Amino acid sequence: MGIQLWLAPAMNLHRLPLCGRNFEYYSEDPFLTGKAAAGIVRGVQQHKGCGVVVKHFACNNQETNRTHSNTIISERALREMYLRGFEIAIRESDPAMLMSSYNLLNGIHTSESRDLLETILREEWGFRGSVMSDWVCDEADLPHKYRGASASASVAAGNDIMMPGLQKFYDDILKACTEADAEHPISREVLEISAARMIDTAFRLAGGD
Numbered sequence: 001m002g003i004q005l006w007l008a009p010a011m012n013l014h015r016l017p018l019c020g021r022n023f024e025y026y027s028e029d030p031f032l033t034g035k036a037a038a039g040i041v042r043g044v045q046q047h048k049g050c051g052v053v054v055k056h057f058a059c060n061n062q063e064t065n066r067t068h069s070n071t072i073i074s075e076r077a078l079r080e081m082y083l084r085g086f087e088i089a090i091r092e093s094d095p096a097m098l099m100s101s102y103n104l105l106n107g108i109h110t111s112e113s114r115d116l117l118e119t120i121l122r123e124e125w126g127f128r129g130s131v132m133s134d135w136v137c138d139e140a141d142l143p144h145k146y147r148g149a150s151a152s153a154s155v156a157a158g159n160d161i162m163m164p165g166l167q168k169f170y171d172d173i174l175k176a177c178t179e180a181d182a183e184h185p186i187s188r189e190v191l192e193i194s195a196a197r198m199i200d201t202a203f204r205l206a207g208g209d
Contacts, residue, residue, distance in 0.1 A: 004049055004050060004051060004205045005051050005052070005053055005097060005205070006044060006050070006051070006052050006053065007053045007055065007099070008024075008040070008052060008053070008055070009026075009036070009037040009040045009052065009054060009055075009089075010024040010025055010055050010056065011025060011026060011033050011034070011037045011054065011055070011085050011086065011089065012025050012056055012058075012059070012061050012101075013025065013027070013029075013030060013061060013081065013082065013085070014027060014028040015028065015061040015062075016061055016062045018062075018063075018064075019061060019062050019063055020063040021063060026085075030080075030081050030082070030084035030085040030088075031084065031085070031088070033085035033088075034084060034085035034087065034088025034089050034092075035088060037054065037085060037089040037093070038088055038089045038092040039093075040052070041054065041089060041093035041094075041095045042092075042093045045093070045095070045096065048207055049205055049207060050205070051096025051097060051201070051204065051205050052095050052097070053095070053096070053097040053098065053099050053132065054086065054089055054090070054095045054097070054098045054099065055099035055101070055134070056100070056101035056102070056134060057086055057098050057099060057100050057101055057110060057116070057121070057131075058078075058082050058083055058086060058101060058105065058110060058116065059071040059073060059082045059101065059105050059110070060101035060102060060103055060134075061082075065144075066101075066102045066103055067103070067136065067144075067148065068102075068103075068104070068144040068146045068147075068148065069102075069103045069104065070103065070104040070105075070106075070107060070145075070146055071103050071104065071105050071106070072106055073106065078105075083120065086098075087125055090125045090126070090127050091125055091126070094128070094129075095129060096129050096130075096201055096204060096205065097129045097130050097131065097132055097201060098121065098127065098129060098130075098132075099131070099132050099133070099134055100116075100117065100131055100132070100133050100134065100154075100159050101134055102134050102136065102149075104146055109148075109149040109153075109154070111131075111133045111134075111136070111153075111154040111157065111159040111162075112149060112153040112154050112156075112157045112159070113157055114157040114158060116157075117131055117157055117158035118157070118158040121158075122158065128200075129197070129201060130160040130161065130194075130197040130198050130200070130201045131158060131159050131160050131161075131197075132159070132161045132162075132163050133149065133154060133159055133162045133163050134163065135163050135164050136148060136149050136162065136163070150183070151169035151170075151172040151173050152172045152173050152175070152176035152182065152183070152184040152185075152186055153183075153184040155173060155176075155186055155190065155191065155194055156176075156184055156185075156186050156190055160194040160195075160197045160198055161194070161198060173186065173191075
């Protein structure tokens with residue numbers, strides 16, 4: 001069908017029995033989850049022009065109110081449990097892309113967390129791919145305790161592309177680049193970095209490395 005990216009493997013942990021997507025996830029064990037995901041990534045990406053999108057980074061362990069839930073986790077629990085599987089998959093299989101999650105993590109949307117996407121993912125783990133958001137249009141305009149994720153804040157944090165590419169995302173990013181009163185200003189350099197990552201991903205999927 002000409003599709004180059006598979007929106008998988010999904011590797012959040014089995015933490016909530018009522019989570020409607022537990023069937024997609026591997027285990028309650030982060031080590032097993034990471035090893036299984038790494039094997040899937042290597043298997044898919046050995047085929048020229050095929051890549052995966054590891055998801056949902058991170059702590060997307062419930063379906064109810066998943067676009068606006070705020071997951072509160074200590075640094076130790078976060079690294080030893082909820083990030084461990086992702087770390088194994090990134091270090092052992094070099095996935096083409098990663099998808100940030102809907103939820104907030106300790107009060108910050110994961111797509112807007114520079115600590116998560118730049119410090120941990122890229123600097124500590126050496127991830128060289130690009131990051132896409134989850135499909136953040138879901139319920140975005142309904143009243144919630146926490147606001148929805150911002151396209152401009154996400155790009156500024158290292159989330160390279162906002163899905164599914166709505167006009168309001170474009171308008172927000174354009175305002176952030178051109179207007180002095182923008183809530184989350186973005187420089188041309190930041191946009192060029194994200195654009196370069198997306199071009200590099202396309203090059204890899206076209207057969208480059």
